[in-house]
Amino acid sequence: MELHDVWFVLIAVLWTGYFFLEGFDFGIGVLTKLLARNRTEKRVLINTIGPVWDGNEVWLLSAGGATFAAFPEWYATLFSGFYLPLLLILVCLIVRGVAFEYRAKRPEEQWQRNWENAIFWTSLLPAFLWGVAFGNIVRGVKIDRDFEYVGNLWDLLNPYAILGGLVTLTLFTFHGAVFAALKTLGDIRERARKLALGLGLVTAVLALAFLLWTQADNGDGKSLVALIVAVVALVAAIGANQMGREGWAFALSGLTIVAAVAMLFLSLFPNVMPSSLNDEWSLTVTNASSSPYTLKIMTWCAVIATPVVMLYQGWTYWVFRKRIGTQHIADAAH
Numbered sequence: 001m002e003l004h005d006v007w008f009v010l011i012a013v014l015w016t017g018y019f020f021l022e023g024f025d026f027g028i029g030v031l032t033k034l035l036a037r038n039r040t041e042k043r044v045l046i047n048t049i050g051p052v053w054d055g056n057e058v059w060l061l062s063a064g065g066a067t068f069a070a071f072p073e074w075y076a077t078l079f080s081g082f083y084l085p086l087l088l089i090l091v092c093l094i095v096r097g098v099a100f101e102y103r104a105k106r107p108e109e110q111w112q113r114n115w116e117n118a119i120f121w122t123s124l125l126p127a128f129l130w131g132v133a134f135g136n137i138v139r140g141v142k143i144d145r146d147f148e149y150v151g152n153l154w155d156l157l158n159p160y161a162i163l164g165g166l167v168t169l170t171l172f173t174f175h176g177a178v179f180a181a182l183k184t185l186g187d188i189r190e191r192a193r194k195l196a197l198g199l200g201l202v203t204a205v206l207a208l209a210f211l212l213w214t215q216a217d218n219g220d221g222k223s224l225v226a227l228i229v230a231v232v233a234l235v236a237a238i239g240a241n242q243m244g245r246e247g248w249a250f251a252l253s254g255l256t257i258v259a260a261v262a263m264l265f266l267s268l269f270p271n272v273m274p275s276s277l278n279d280e281w282s283l284t285v286t287n288a289s290s291s292p293y294t295l296k297i298m299t300w301c302a303v304i305a306t307p308v309v310m311l312y313q314g315w316t317y318w319v320f321r322k323r324i325g326t327q328h329i330a331d332a333a334h
Helices: 003-034 038-050 060-072 072-081 082-101 107-137 157-184 187-218 221-242 244-268 292-319
Strands: 271-273
Touching: 003 038, 003 107, 003 157, 003 187, 003 244, 003 292, 038 107, 038 157, 038 187, 038 244, 060 072, 060 292, 072 082, 072 107, 072 271, 082 107, 107 157, 107 187, 107 244, 157 221, 157 244, 187 221, 221 244, 244 271
Parallel strands: none
Antiparallel strands: none
16 A cells, blocks of 8 residues: 555544544534523533543644645645635634633623523534535535636535535534433433434434435445445444433444545545546545655654554543533532
8 A cells, every 4th residue: 555545544534533523522512502401501511521622623633734744735725625614614613612711701691601602603513514525525626637626615515515514513413412411410411312312313314315425426335335334323323322321322423423434535535636527637645645755754753643642632531531410510600
């Protein structure tokens, strides 16, 4: 296997890790409106991700940095062609981080309510837009012979990409509901499980349609296996949730995300950004990659740094592994 193939796989792993971790993170943000009945319950939900949300975003930074270094042509075309959606995602992530930190800085109810609304919208929009972005990457966009994007914003809002956005939004929210059931106590835990059932069924319908569409247009035998794993894992996650096996439900909803993202990258390879104008103008792992020497240096850096980051993040989740409930929220926290 060539180094550019290895780095395509590594970038796929980084995006998979990001969607697995930030997925329930976004889902919790959306659930502050859908699940929480009062200010205390909102605080409970926010506290479930309080120690880990910023660490989850490390995977996004790593994926973006790896793409820039390993496939500069891909990075340049992607970030110039998808400039407005990616800028909106970036703004949302910045405002979202500020909202987590600033919400409790002042005691006024309106101040805290405004930041809570910001958490909801800046979780919902990226969850949708990431699906739109990856839907367009897999489907193909207007790239000319100079590997430059020549379409416009409206070209990105096609039915396939919008369906992809709805899938990521509902899947992440389902993933978040399962995580909430895993991490909370009392009434909010029971309601999270009930809400997860409805979200799971909606997700199953949308995901099946999107994945079958992807398989019909770009799939092969390997992507078909990933599709089957994703569907079976999602159904199993819904079943485990109904039986009150929150740990299994969370693991299986995470496996659904892993298999779905794997299917997208399997459908994409050896392209990294197909051209809808001419197949010969598509960006591939060969014509979009850096030099072999650059990839070799990056590989050694990844071998050294990646285990350290994963061990540290795993330790963080272990330290903050216990459940929380409304009884743990002091009145002064509001």
